[in-house]
Amino acid sequence: MADMSVAHTAGASKLGRFIIYGLLALVCLYYLMPLFVMLSTSLKSLDEIRAGNLLSLPGEFRTDAWVKAWDSACTGVQCGGLKGFFWNSVSFVVPAVVISTMIGAFNGYALTMYRFRGSDLVFGMLMIGCFIPFQVVLLPMAQTLGALGIANSTLGLVFVHVVYGAAFTTLFFRNYYVTIPDELVKAAKIDGAGFLRIFFSIILPLSVPIIVVSVIWQFTQVWNDFLFGVVFSSGDRQPITVALNNLVNTSTGVKEYNVDMAAAIIAALPTLLVYIVAGKYFVRGLTAGAVKG
Amino acid sequence: MGALSIRNVRKSYHGNEILKGINLEIDKGEFLILVGPSGCGKSTLLSMIAGLDSVTSGEIRIGDRVVNDLSPKDRDIAMVFQSYALYPNMTVRENISFGLQIRKVPAAEQARIVERVANTLQIGHLLDRKPSQLSGGQRQRVAMGRAISREPSLFLFDEPLSNLDAKLRVEMRTEIKLLHQRMGTSIVYVTHDQIEAMTLGDKIAVMKAGEVQQFGTPQEIYDNPANLFVAGFMGSPSMNFIPAKVEAVGGGYGVKLESGQRTHVFPVPGGDGKLKAWEGREVLFGIRPEQITHKSESRLGLPQFQTAEMPIRLTEPTGPDTMVLVPINGKDVVCRVHPAHAGQPGESMELMFDLSKSVFFDPASEQRIA
Amino acid sequence: MNATVLSSTTAPAARPVRRCRWCDTLDAWLPKLVVAPTFVCSLVFVYGYILWTAVLSLTPSRLLPNYEFAGLVQYEALFDNERWWQALSNLAVFGGGFIVICLAVGLLLAVLLDQKIRAEGFIRSIYLYPMALSFIVTGTAWKWILNPEFGIEKLVHDWGFTSFTFDWLIDPEWSIYTVIVAAVWQSSGFVMALFLAGLRGIDDSIIKAAQVDGASMPTIYRRIIIPSLRPVFFSSFMILAHIAVKSFDLVMALTNGGPGFSSDLPATFMYSFAFTRNQIGLGAASAMMMLMIVVAVVVPFMYSEMRRSRHG
Numbered sequence: 021m022a023d024m025s026v027a028h029t030a031g032a033s034k035l036g037r038f039i040i041y042g043l044l045a046l047v048c049l050y051y052l053m054p055l056f057v058m059l060s061t062s063l064k065s066l067d068e069i070r071a072g073n074l075l076s077l078p079g080e081f082r083t084d085a086w087v088k089a090w091d092s093a094c095t096g097v098q099c100g101g102l103k104g105f106f107w108n109s110v111s112f113v114v115p116a117v118v119i120s121t122m123i124g125a126f127n128g129y130a131l132t133m134y135r136f137r138g139s140d141l142v143f144g145m146l147m148i149g150c151f152i153p154f155q156v157v158l159l160p161m162a163q164t165l166g167a168l169g170i171a172n173s174t175l176g177l178v179f180v181h182v183v184y185g186a187a188f189t190t191l192f193f194r195n196y197y198v199t200i201p202d203e204l205v206k207a208a209k210i211d212g213a214g215f216l217r218i219f220f221s222i223i224l225p226l227s228v229p230i231i232v233v234s235v236i237w238q239f240t241q242v243w244n245d246f247l248f249g250v251v252f253s254s255g256d257r258q259p260i261t262v263a264l265n266n267l268v269n270t271s272t273g274v275k276e277y278n279v280d281m282a283a284a285i286i287a288a289l290p291t292l293l294v295y296i297v298a299g300k301y302f303v304r305g306l307t308a309g310a311v312k313g
Numbered sequence: 314m315g316a317l318s319i320r321n322v323r324k325s326y327h328g329n330e331i332l333k334g335i336n337l338e339i340d341k342g343e344f345l346i347l348v349g350p351s352g353c354g355k356s357t358l359l360s361m362i363a364g365l366d367s368v369t370s371g372e373i374r375i376g377d378r379v380v381n382d383l384s385p386k387d388r389d390i391a392m393v394f395q396s397y398a399l400y401p402n403m404t405v406r407e408n409i410s411f412g413l414q415i416r417k418v419p420a421a422e423q424a425r426i427v428e429r430v431a432n433t434l435q436i437g438h439l440l441d442r443k444p445s446q447l448s449g450g451q452r453q454r455v456a457m458g459r460a461i462s463r464e465p466s467l468f469l470f471d472e473p474l475s476n477l478d479a480k481l482r483v484e485m486r487t488e489i490k491l492l493h494q495r496m497g498t499s500i501v502y503v504t505h506d507q508i509e510a511m512t513l514g515d516k517i518a519v520m521k522a523g524e525v526q527q528f529g530t531p532q533e534i535y536d537n538p539a540n541l542f543v544a545g546f547m548g549s550p551s552m553n554f555i556p557a558k559v560e561a562v563g564g565g566y567g568v569k570l571e572s573g574q575r576t577h578v579f580p581v582p583g584g585d586g587k588l589k590a591w592e593g594r595e596v597l598f599g600i601r602p603e604q605i606t607h608k609s610e611s612r613l614g615l616p617q618f619q620t621a622e623m624p625i626r627l628t629e630p631t632g633p634d635t636m637v638l639v640p641i642n643g644k645d646v647v648c649r650v651h652p653a654h655a656g657q658p659g660e661s662m663e664l665m666f667d668l669s670k671s672v673f674f675d676p677a678s679e680q681r682i683a
Numbered sequence: 684m685n686a687t688v689l690s691s692t693t694a695p696a697a698r699p700v701r702r703c704r705w706c707d708t709l710d711a712w713l714p715k716l717v718v719a720p721t722f723v724c725s726l727v728f729v730y731g732y733i734l735w736t737a738v739l740s741l742t743p744s745r746l747l748p749n750y751e752f753a754g755l756v757q758y759e760a761l762f763d764n765e766r767w768w769q770a771l772s773n774l775a776v777f778g779g780g781f782i783v784i785c786l787a788v789g790l791l792l793a794v795l796l797d798q799k800i801r802a803e804g805f806i807r808s809i810y811l812y813p814m815a816l817s818f819i820v821t822g823t824a825w826k827w828i829l830n831p832e833f834g835i836e837k838l839v840h841d842w843g844f845t846s847f848t849f850d851w852l853i854d855p856e857w858s859i860y861t862v863i864v865a866a867v868w869q870s871s872g873f874v875m876a877l878f879l880a881g882l883r884g885i886d887d888s889i890i891k892a893a894q895v896d897g898a899s900m901p902t903i904y905r906r907i908i909i910p911s912l913r914p915v916f917f918s919s920f921m922i923l924a925h926i927a928v929k930s931f932d933l934v935m936a937l938t939n940g941g942p943g944f945s946s947d948l949p950a951t952f953m954y955s956f957a958f959t960r961n962q963i964g965l966g967a968a969s970a971m972m973m974l975m976i977v978v979a980v981v982v983p984f985m986y987s988e989m990r991r992s993r994h995g
């Protein structure tokens with residue numbers, strides 16, 4: 021929508037634009053405020069926190085809260101900081117993301133380029149799976165994981181995230197593949213290529229953008245997940261989100277807000293980093309996953 | 314032995330019959346055109362020949378093999394698509410050699426073939442580019458290169474020129490024709506452009522709503538259309554169809570035409586046989602614009618030529634000719650007149666009708682009468 | 684064109700592709716084989732499990748599943764449970780507030796950002812970053828900010844307004860509104876992104892035509908642009924409703940359902956009964972109710988929207 025302001029008179033438009041920029045800047049401050057507060061609080065000492073207020077700057081930069089959050093803060097009964105939980109998260113997030121993206125790519129390819137009787141039905145069924153509240157599968161899944169002996173294990177969390185993430189990745193890939201002309205696959209069939217050959221030689225090389233979108237989306241989802249983590253794991257196998265919540269709610273001794281904030285930033289850091297590096301793809305994933313329900 | 318024979322082929326999607334019993338046959342080296350309006354099933358038929366769509370019933374043979382159950386790769390065909398369908402991630406060279414690679418042609422031979430194809434199509438300088446770096450005409454050439462590299466026994470083209478601009482389209486049309494002459498491979502070529510159909514085809518199948526309306530050489534189809542649809546579809550500007558009453562005239566039969574205040578009855582040469590049954594009834598009198606021209610003295614008196622003076626409603630100069638619109642029996646009829654002889658709107662002019670190639674249709678069934 | 688004779692060499696295509704019926708059959712089945720595992724998983728782990736949960740909700744299960752049929756006792760217990768009613772009414776308050784505010788803020792920001800703003804990309808990425816955070820992180824941060832002792836209340840006191848009180852977090856009447864505040868902060872940027880994409884998708888020429896017709900900018904927005912964003916409203920509503928019903932992490936981190944159970948939502952209710960209070964049957968019944976809420980909200984909305992798009 022170009023040239024909206026053309027019709028305006030110069031003066032009114034100048035004032036108008038001033039107001040617009042002012043509003044936008046104000047909203048920026050609102051969105052940035054919590055991050056700023058977290059960061060500055062994490063760098064203060066407890067005394068400074070008590071003496072100052074949310075917006076007061078730390079007098080000197082202290083990293084002890086960070087060290088404690090990482091190394092020795094108490095999350096429930098243990099007091100080993102977040103580090104173990106951070107690596108827990110890494111250990112199930114990486115395989116879950118890789119596997120669910122691969123599954124999504126294959127499914128999307130098969131469902132768009134090789135329509136078969138019932139392929140739309142299958143797709144519709146998968147999509148409904150995106151919509152259910154997960155609470156409705158928690159109890160049976162807990163029973164199943166227990167019976168399979170993979171409750172409270174990395175494998176169990178990978179399994180759960182793959183099972184419930186594959187619907188989303190399939191959706192991404194399908195929506196991307198419908199924009200690729202059918203004729204490409206037809207041409208390859210006539211050239212003599214089969215299902216797998218076409219996928220690996222032609223379709224996959226074209227899929228880089230959507231692979232990035234899917235990886236980022238899945239990474240954010242799985243890393244940030246709390247529900248599956250809190251239900252299907254316990255003790256020192258828990259993911260970082262659960263550990264963070266435990267850390268914040270552990271009520272032994274003095275409440276150390278600076279450590280809480282440092283811990284929150286540590287838990288947020290990987291996804292924030294992804295957002296900063298590849299925000300464009302992140303947004304694309306959000307809108308792609310959302311607009312087509 | 315025919316290069317391709319299609320016998321009673323039908324196709325339905327979910328109970329909808331898209332192709333209703335197609336029969337076509339071409340010899341080795343022939344150039345078959347499938348032409349018809351959008352949605353008539355041309356692409357579907359081509360896809361079935363290629364093996365990309367299954368055949369609901371009937372039989373398709375390529376050479377001496379029934380190919381109904383063969384997969385595309387085993388049919389010894391190559392296809393050029395409307396969108397070219399070049400593999401975007403591969404260079405031109407890789408695009409051309411992909412099919413060879415899958416067929417495990419040794420690398421050295423692949424290189425030789427690519428080079429030869431590139432020479433033939435003059436795309437040697439493009440071999441290391443990606444399709445996105447090519448112009449429309451170049452993509453078109455690469456798509457053809459990919460098809461000819463495998464030297465199949467049958468080429469399939471699905472509207473290969475429709476994405477090109479008018480000038481390029483004419484050039485490529487000529488090239489395809491030259492290529493066909495040189496290689497002598499049979500071709501099935503889908504188009505909805507009737508000029509392409511006329512210029513390229515050895516045989517034309519005019520299709521409508523899943524049926525072949527007429528199958529024959531371009532000239533047969535042009536001169537002797539089987540029905541109203543074919544007559545109207547082929548030729549540009551289209552044939553005039555004038556509702557007219559059949560009357561007995563001078564021992565034979567003729568058609569009664571009213572224009573301005575005047576009424577003319579034109580005797581139809583050889584019309585006595587078939588038109589007899591229609592005496593007193595209305596038929597559709599079909600005459601192409603180029604068969605109505607200005608009066609030429611040299612032809613006066615020949616029995617198939619009739620002249621009449623008619624009022625001009627509109628003129629449309631096209632350059633070589635001027636289209637003159639005159640009202641006949643309440644219809645605007647297009648006449649193709651030399652520009653020097655064309656009158657002005659509001660005037661009237663003497664026109665000469667060549668009735669030797671005129672055709673007549675039953676207005677109800679739209680089938681040819683005579 | 685140069686007259687190389689193509690057909691003089693051995694025709695490579697005469698060399699057929701390795702013919703094997705078996706490979707062709709396999710190839711024809713591959714697409715289905717590839718999709719099959721996901722299909723089965725979805726059948727079992729989504730549809731099967733919903734059924735299983737439904738069964739559990741009809742049993743007297745407590746700590747362990749017990750498959751005696753007990754009829755609707757769990758549902759009766761659920762609807763006799765004051766905490767459940769609190770969770771439901773909280774869901775209505777939270778869902779309504781959250782959705783309406785997010786839509787309004789998102790639309791406003793999108794319209795503002797659509798005025799050829801210079802640093803648009805940068806501003807947009809600031810509005811959107813909360814979406815990359817975990818609700819647990821968001822909850823932790825806002826818990827600190829809203830903390831009456833050291834948070835906003837203190838900040839305003841330090842500015843000199845000493846009579847100012849802001850203690851929603853510990854006020855049972857208001858605690859659910861803190862969840863709205865934090866949730867809006869996290870999700871409104873996302874709605875803005877959806878609306879912005881919608882605005883960018885509108886055909887320029889329609890707006891030009893309206894300008895030529897003499898319509899003012901506010902009229903154009905009100906009469907042309909915003910109505911044409913209907914599909915975006917639709918998808919935003921669906922997503923936000925979905926987030927609202929599923930909201931769990933945020934409440935856990937921000938208020939843990941408290942004070943008391945004043946900020947409980949169905950999701951936290953379900954978790955607490957199914958997994959900490961060992962009332963599997965009741966938990967299952969509440970999970971089924973959550974599913975029904977989603978269905979009740981989403982299905983009519985989708986249906987009306989589909990009818991519209993079919994007629995429109």
Ligand SMILES: Nc1ncnc2c1ncn2[C@@H]1O[C@H](COP(=O)(O)OP(=O)(O)OP(=O)(O)O)[C@@H](O)[C@H]1O
Nearest residue numbers: 326327331349350351352353354355356357358505
């Ligand atoms: N997969 C399909 N399922 C159902 N109907 C189909 C399918 N493919 C084609 N059709 C229908 O078959 C008819 C013929 O389609 P086809 O693509 O062969 O037409 P066409 O003659 O090539 O037209 P065009 O000139 O527009 O390319 C159309 O009415 C189309 O709607």
Ligand SMILES: [Mg+2]
Nearest residue numbers: 355356357471
């Ligand atoms: Mg077609």
